[in-house]
Amino acid sequence: MSVTAAVGFRAAGATAGLKASGSPDVALVVNDGPEHAVAAVFTTNRVEAAPVTWSRQVVADGRADAVFLNSGGANACTGPRGFGDTHRTAEVVADTLGVSATDVVVCSTGLIGEYLPMDRIEAGIALTAADLGLEGGADAARAIMTTDTVPKEAVATGDGWTVGGMAKGAGMLAPGLATMLCVITTDAVASPDVLAEALRSATSRTFDRVDSDGCMSTNDTVVLMSSGASGVSVDVGALTDAVTEVCASLARQLVADAEGASHDIAVEVRSAATESEAVEVARAVTRSNLFKAAIFGRDPNWGRVLSAVGTTSAQFDASRLDVAINGIEVCRAATIGDDRDLVDLSGREVRVVVDLHAGDATATVWTNDLTHDYVHENSAYST
Amino acid sequence: MSVTAAVGFRAAGATAGLKASGSPDVALVVNDGPEHAVAAVFTTNRVEAAPVTWSRQVVADGRADAVFLNSGGANACTGPRGFGDTHRTAEVVADTLGVSATDVVVCSTGLIGEYLPMDRIEAGIALTAADLGLEGGADAARAIMTTDTVPKEAVATGDGWTVGGMAKGAGMLAPGLATMLCVITTDAVASPDVLAEALRSATSRTFDRVDSDGCMSTNDTVVLMSSGASGVSVDVGALTDAVTEVCASLARQLVADAEGASHDIAVEVRSAATESEAVEVARAVTRSNLFKAAIFGRDPNWGRVLSAVGTTSAQFDASRLDVAINGIEVCRAATIGDDRDLVDLSGREVRVVVDLHAGDATATVWTNDLTHDYVHENSAYST
Numbered sequence: 001m002s003v004t005a006a007v008g009f010r011a012a013g014a015t016a017g018l019k020a021s022g023s024p025d026v027a028l029v030v031n032d033g034p035e036h037a038v039a040a041v042f043t044t045n046r047v048e049a050a051p052v053t054w055s056r057q058v059v060a061d062g063r064a065d066a067v068f069l070n071s072g073g074a075n076a077c078t079g080p081r082g083f084g085d086t087h088r089t090a091e092v093v094a095d096t097l098g099v100s101a102t103d104v105v106v107c108s109t110g111l112i113g114e115y116l117p118m119d120r121i122e123a124g125i126a127l128t129a130a131d132l133g134l135e136g137g138a139d140a141a142r143a144i145m146t147t148d149t150v151p152k153e154a155v156a157t158g159d160g161w162t163v164g165g166m167a168k169g170a171g172m173l174a175p176g177l178a179t180m181l182c183v184i185t186t187d188a189v190a191s192p193d194v195l196a197e198a199l200r201s202a203t204s205r206t207f208d209r210v211d212s213d214g215c216m217s218t219n220d221t222v223v224l225m226s227s228g229a230s231g232v233s234v235d236v237g238a239l240t241d242a243v244t245e246v247c248a249s250l251a252r253q254l255v256a257d258a259e260g261a262s263h264d265i266a267v268e269v270r271s272a273a274t275e276s277e278a279v280e281v282a283r284a285v286t287r288s289n290l291f292k293a294a295i296f297g298r299d300p301n302w303g304r305v306l307s308a309v310g311t312t313s314a315q316f317d318a319s320r321l322d323v324a325i326n327g328i329e330v331c332r333a334a335t336i337g338d339d340r341d342l343v344d345l346s347g348r349e350v351r352v353v354v355d356l357h358a359g360d361a362t363a364t365v366w367t368n369d370l371t372h373d374y375v376h377e378n379s380a381y382s383t
Numbered sequence: 384m385s386v387t388a389a390v391g392f393r394a395a396g397a398t399a400g401l402k403a404s405g406s407p408d409v410a411l412v413v414n415d416g417p418e419h420a421v422a423a424v425f426t427t428n429r430v431e432a433a434p435v436t437w438s439r440q441v442v443a444d445g446r447a448d449a450v451f452l453n454s455g456g457a458n459a460c461t462g463p464r465g466f467g468d469t470h471r472t473a474e475v476v477a478d479t480l481g482v483s484a485t486d487v488v489v490c491s492t493g494l495i496g497e498y499l500p501m502d503r504i505e506a507g508i509a510l511t512a513a514d515l516g517l518e519g520g521a522d523a524a525r526a527i528m529t530t531d532t533v534p535k536e537a538v539a540t541g542d543g544w545t546v547g548g549m550a551k552g553a554g555m556l557a558p559g560l561a562t563m564l565c566v567i568t569t570d571a572v573a574s575p576d577v578l579a580e581a582l583r584s585a586t587s588r589t590f591d592r593v594d595s596d597g598c599m600s601t602n603d604t605v606v607l608m609s610s611g612a613s614g615v616s617v618d619v620g621a622l623t624d625a626v627t628e629v630c631a632s633l634a635r636q637l638v639a640d641a642e643g644a645s646h647d648i649a650v651e652v653r654s655a656a657t658e659s660e661a662v663e664v665a666r667a668v669t670r671s672n673l674f675k676a677a678i679f680g681r682d683p684n685w686g687r688v689l690s691a692v693g694t695t696s697a698q699f700d701a702s703r704l705d706v707a708i709n710g711i712e713v714c715r716a717a718t719i720g721d722d723r724d725l726v727d728l729s730g731r732e733v734r735v736v737v738d739l740h741a742g743d744a745t746a747t748v749w750t751n752d753l754t755h756d757y758v759h760e761n762s763a764y765s766t
Contacts, residue, residue: 046701047693047717077689079702079718112686113719218690289672289753290761297762303495306460307601310430318429319462334430335462336496370672370762372755378673379680379753 002153003029004137005164006187008227011136013143016124018072018110018117024143025072026124029183030097030132031065035228038064039196040105041203043220049076050083051106052219054090058105059223062192065099067183067223068128070121071146071168073110076218085116092122096129107181107221109146109168141166144181147259147377154249156242161188161230163242167250169217182207182222184246187230190239198240199224206247209279209365210255211286222247255366256348260373263295265350268364272356277314278363281354284308286367295350296369300343302331305352315358322355385536386412387520388547389570391610394519396526399507401455401493401500407526408455409507412566413480413515414448418611421447422579423488424586426603432459433466434489435602437473441488442606445575448482450566450606451511453504454529454551456493459601468499475505479512490564490604492529492551524549527564530642530760537632539625544571544613546625550633552600565590565605567629570613573622581623582607589630592662592748593638594669605630638749639731643756646678648733651747655739660697661746664737667691669750678733679752683726685714688735698741705738 004011011029018025031038040059042052058064068089075082086106094101108116131139141151148168155164165184190198203222224243255264267285272278285291288308294301302323309321323331328343330336350369368374387394394412401408414421423442425435441447451472458465469489477484491499514522524534528551535550548567573581586605607626638647650668655661668674671691677684685706692704706714711726713719733752751757 045690045693046695047689047704048701074686077686077714077718079716082718112684112690113714115719216690216694218686218693289757293758293761296758299762301495303457303460303601306430307428307495307599310428310601311599312429318431321430331460331496333462335460335465336498370758372758374672375676375679375753375755375758378676379682 002137002141002164002166003183003185004134005155006162006185006227008032008187008229009185010132010134011140012128012131012133013136013139014124014127014131016120016127018070018120025070026128027069027140027143028128028132029067029140029185031225031227033227035189035226036063036065037190037192037195037226038062038223039192039199040221040223041199043217045216045218047077047218049074049108049219050078050086051075051108052221053083054086055105055107055221058102063103064105064225065103066093066097067105067107068093068125069107069144069181070124071109071144073108073114073116074112074219075108075116076112078115081115085118088118089121092125096125105223109144109181109219112218137164137166144168149257152250152253154246156245158188158234158238158242160232161186161234163246165246165250167254169254182250184224184243186226187228188226188232188234188239189228190226190234194236194239195224195226197236198243201240202244202247206244206251210251211283211365211367255368258368259377260371261368262371263348263350263369265295265352265367265369266364267352267367268362270353270355270362271358272361273315273359275361275363278361279365281309281312281314281356282363282365284312285352285354286365289370292367292370295345296371298345300325300330300340300345305354306331306334309354314356316356320357324353326351385520385524385547385549386566386568387517388538389545389568389610391415391570391612392568393515393517394523395511395514395516396519396522397507397510397514399503399510401453401503408453409511410452410523410526411511411515412450412523414608414610416610418572418609419446419448420573420575420578420609421445421606422575422582423604423606424582426600428599428601430460430601432457432491432602433461433469434458434491435604436466437469438488438490438604441485446486447488447608448486449476449480450488450490451476451508452490452527452564453507454492454527456491456497456499457495457602458491458499459495461498464498468501471501472504475508479508488606492527492564492602495601520547520549527551531640533640535633535636537629539628541571541617541621541625543615544569544617546629548629548633550637552637565633567607567626569609570611571609571622572611572614572616573609577619577622578607578609580619581626584623585627585630589627589634593634594666594748594750638751641751642760643754644751645754646731646733646752648678648735648750648752649747650735650750651745653736653738653745654741655744656698656742658744658746661744662748664692664695664697664739665746665748667695668735668737669748672753675750675753678728679754681728683708683713683723683728688737689714689717692737697739699739703740707736709734
């Protein structure tokens with residue numbers, strides 16, 4: 001259901017011929033109202049794609065009527081011509097739907113540094129617009145996949161209202177914003193300001209804490225739209241909880257389907273002085289190629305955890321650090337703890353707990369292992 | 384020749400049985416004087432190995448008589464017992480040579496989180512002490528190898544004086560200090576302060592600009608000793624030049640022999656506002672797994688270069704960035720430049736030039752590609 005779970009939204013996915021594989025590659029999500037509030041967060045990468053530049057302007061006034069998305073091409077590093085192509089995309093969508101181009105968000109994903117085939121994009125707009133439906137969420141979620149192997153959808157419900165979302169992203173997942181593209185819809189009545197506050201809060205503790213490969217995309221976009229069609233007004237706390245639930249589910253689905261991964265790794269840092277220091281330490285561990293390769297090899301190599309922790313500026317006494325891997329405290333007080341042979345890494349889920357003994361704050365960052373398949377997927381094809 | 388190229392030094396390498404492979408695993412370098420000046424730089428990792436903690440104290444007074452090194456075990460995260468083992472190592476070396484234990488530098492490399500077999504270490508001290516020779520540099524360089532496939536040695540000569548060095552390091556190579564272990568000797572007459580200034584200057588532009596895999600070791604140590612045996616006093620500028628020449632050669636040898644690498648990649652950033660910003664941008668590119676996997680796949684994927692550049696805070700206009708790969712300007716003004724099919728990545732050497740158009744500063748950081756063999760070496764074995 002994803003983006004069509006909430007009342008007031010229609011969606012569609014179609015095949016425009018952007019992908020050599022012939023898989024679906026364009027999606028359209030339309031907000032039928034009565035309200036058309038929007039908020040969005042974008043990549044913090046200073047090299048941003050044309051659709052990001054465009055969509056920042058679209059959402060600035062808090063109103064959007066539709067989101068058009070394409071896989072098969074990022075339209076990043078394409079200069080003025082690329083920006084013109086995004087503008088043209090919005091114009092054609094607007095003409096087709098009878099709305100203003102400045103209320104059409106555009107998202108693209110795929111290879112950087114190539115122009116989009118605009119004839120196919122325009123054909124894709126016509127196809128999706130003709131196929132818009134109240135059950136179209138699943139088709140839309142499938143059409144935005146690139147190296148994803150499964151679509152990502154999530155739904156959360158409030159008292160008389162609903163939040164639903166879809167996301168794609170299988171590589172270039174890193175902080176600042178960890179997914180490439182995500183569209184979330186709700187039929188709750190909420191102003192753009194409330195949407196923005198809920199979205200910032202939700203993404204900061206979900207997508208921002210996924211770090212598959214340390215590489216930040218030029219195209220990351222998360223859009224939240226409300227139709228108000230439920231007629232139920234929500235307070236920001238309730239909306240934040242529901243949006244966070246959807247984002248958390250989608251973020252976990254991204255990790256579970258990251259390029260070439262064989263393990264999903266949660267790095268939980270406990271007893272940090274502050275939450276931001278907990279995140280800093282967790283992120284240092286999730287960025288260690290040596291640690292990630294060890295997990296791929298089912299090697300509970302806690303020395304690689306400690307050596308990553310030691311590169312941070314977080315408060316801790318280096319002689320008091322504890323590390324547990326899947327429940328076995330292999331490192332106690334920064335030296336040899338329980339028998340590392342007791343650690344079972346045969347399953348996909350791995351939980352690393354680092355205790356800093358420096359305070360009460362905690363945070364978890366998710367990542368994947370570093371595998372042969374990751375290297376293969378990212379060396380054998382230009383993506 | 385390496386550490387025995389300069390007059391006044393003897394060295395040896397031997398097999399103590401620390402490595403399962405039966406390869407040489409202990410080395411001893413002795414400064415016979417008449418002077419015994421020393422300076423050193425160590426890892427900035429806050430989780431530091433026992434030999435690092437010990438050796439910081441040894442060099443604090445500017446005097447050292449010997450360096451004992453072992454591969455086959457890092458003696459890191461081994462607590463008070465590990466520190467006691469390092470202390471004991473220095474005591475036995477000192478007794479054997481007739482010097483003070485507080486003038487014996489100790490270096491270890493290998494797996495983190497295991498105790499050293501001290502009986503074998505002590506046997507190794509006896510073996511190396513008995514075999515010390517004026518031609519022993521090559522044996523010492525071979526004995527400190529871990530996953531290195533070749534020993535690393537370099538020599539530079541001044542007017543009547545010499546600088547020679549050896550290094551090891553094939554993984555966990557990252558800034559702060561990029562090699563695991565390096566010993567440099569000179570017969571020039573130079574005070575500890577001059578040695579320290581020359582060493583800091585040399586390492587900041589050589590080892591600190593190698594970033595094989597972004598992982599900083601707990602054991603990194605670079606030691607520079609002078610015997611004064613040439614009788615030639617040098618000024619700091621001349622010594623810095625010679626030490627830099629040796630360090631630069633050793634650093635390049637480390638990159639050329641990094642674990643599992645098939646390409647050596649120089650990322651040169653030009654026209655930066657400051658040298659530190661040039662380093663920041665170059666390092667962001669050398670840390671991108673996606674970029675490094677692309678180079679392994681011989682794919683001149685400049686979008687992955689730009690997306691890494693865009694994550695930095697260096698001064699630049701994102702619409703003016705140029706990228707050349709092996710001489711082909713594939714990206715001009717942040718958009719599509721010359722035909723990427725012209726880029727030849729079949730050789731081992733790759734040069735990426737990023738032009739920021741923001742000033743006059745430049746810097747180069749070296750790294751390797753991300754390969755199947757890197758994943759294999761770091762997942763199949765605990766190192």
